[in-house]
Amino acid sequence: MTTMTEASVREFKMPDVGEGLTEAEILKWYVQPGDTVTDGQAVCEVETAKAAVELPIPYDGVVRALHFPEGTTVDVGTAIIAVDVAGGAPAEVPAAAETPVVAEAPAPAEQTAEEPKPEGRQPVLVGYGVATSSTKRRPRKGPESAAAAAAAAVQAELNGHGAAAPAAGPRPLAKPPVRKLAKDLGVDLATVVPSGPDGIITREDVHAAVAAVPAPPRAEPAPQAPAAAVPAPAVPAPAVTYDGARETRIPVKGVRKATAAAMIGSAFTAPHVTEFVTVDVTRTMRLVEELKQDKEFAGLRVNPLLLIAKALLVAIKRNPEVNASWDEANQEIVQKHYVNLGIAAATPRGLIVPNIKDAHAQTLPQLAESLGELVSTAREGKTSPAAMQGGTITITNVGVFGVDTGTPILNPGESAILAVGAIKLQPWVHKGKVKPRQVTTLALSFDHRLVDGELGSKVLADTAAILEQPKRLISWA
Secondary structure: OOOOOHHHEEEEEOOOOOOOOOEEEEEEEOOOOOOEEOOOOEEEEEEOOOOEEEEEOOOOEEEEEEOOOOOOEEEOOOEEEEEEOOOOOOOOOOHHHOOOOOOOOOOHHHHHHHOOOOOOOOOOOOOOOOOOOOOOOOOOOOOOOHHHHHHHHHHHHHOOOHHHOHHHOOOOEEOHHHHHHHHHHOOOHHHOOOOOHHHEEOHHHHHHHHHHOOOOOOOOOOOOOOOOOOOOOOOOOOOEEEOOOOEEEOOOOHHHHHHHHHHHHHHOOOOEEEEEEEEEOHHHHHHHHHHHHOHHHOOOOOOHHHHHHHHHHHHHHHOHHHOEEEEOOOOEEEEOOOOOEEEOEEEOOEEEOOEEOOHHHOOHHHHHHHHHHHHHHHHOOOOOHHHHOOOOEEEEEHHHHOOOOOOOOOOOOOOEEEEEOOOEEEEEEEOOEEEEEEEEEEEEEEEOOOOOHHHHHHHHHHHHHHHHOOOHHHHHO
């Protein structure tokens, strides 16, 4: 019988698919043990804090094991799949584990013994590099595996110590939010069976422990659980309801988690100032309809956002100092001679801000094509991390939701963000008479360390002037 040799097995590790990301969630496996894979073939889809991307395998071979199930968040640099590059027959599997689809993740000590960490470059997703700085995650305490932690909890209960004797075993491994959840639900972590990597207790484990204990009658005290009873782990779910379905708890992870952290960092780092202007965009709306009939724009998406984006780009050209960033480490203002125009997009995974590279150099038809590709890619959930890096100024169109305006928060590292409100037919004084006109409100938020009131006002006023008189695009561009 042909057997798999240890030398022929390659462990593919979770790459850093962005800039300095420390973890990613496995959304879907495209392969199973026994499948043949080829160099460049996508083996799974993962979601990082920035986007969902597919991971290609960097060699040919036969899949031997998947180390983590779908829905697991894995640290960058951790082996996620084992491939026999020799392409031999599947290894002989002990009878007790003949049909596992997902292999248990090896403990850190086992990884060190079986596969020393290479000193060269680790496998990464094509097009992205490995973060130059080390991750800042705190080291986990103790090498105990999930089975060892569960055994310790059972032994403590059998000895009658329960949670009152912490010295009887190591402290259960769990992140602070999970500990708070357990405290709120009255769950003793020492009695919870962990299902996370290296014996870490997850939110699902806590909810499983709650679900495993039958609710006591209202008129009687809660019965003492049998000493040897250990709650069985439930299948992880993205949302868990309880208390008569009066509440739903949704884990904050991936794009939503990154957005929350970025917005908090931006709001409390950059001093925000927001200015507003209400403008008559009737002529702009007429131009939109004319461009839709222009053969040069055939097949392209033409809408008010296209002309608003072009107007902002022209305003930046007239006021280039607004296109900058703040370098805290060197205490410098970095002026950009290019514009990577970000467009905020709402997706099922949360708000993302991909940007159009070198938008300042694009003609109007080219800008229309870029906007169309950006929107369609975002809706399909295929926006790459690279598309969301390096933005300089952003537009957020809250008008599509019927909102008049807002006070947007800066995308981290950028100098300004323009919010576009709903375009509505309103009474407006035009040529000395009150007439129905298409009107909207623009709001420009900017970093007051980089942009003072005069500069911000000029950018906003120039953008509004172009939208009121689109012919200025010809003379100002």
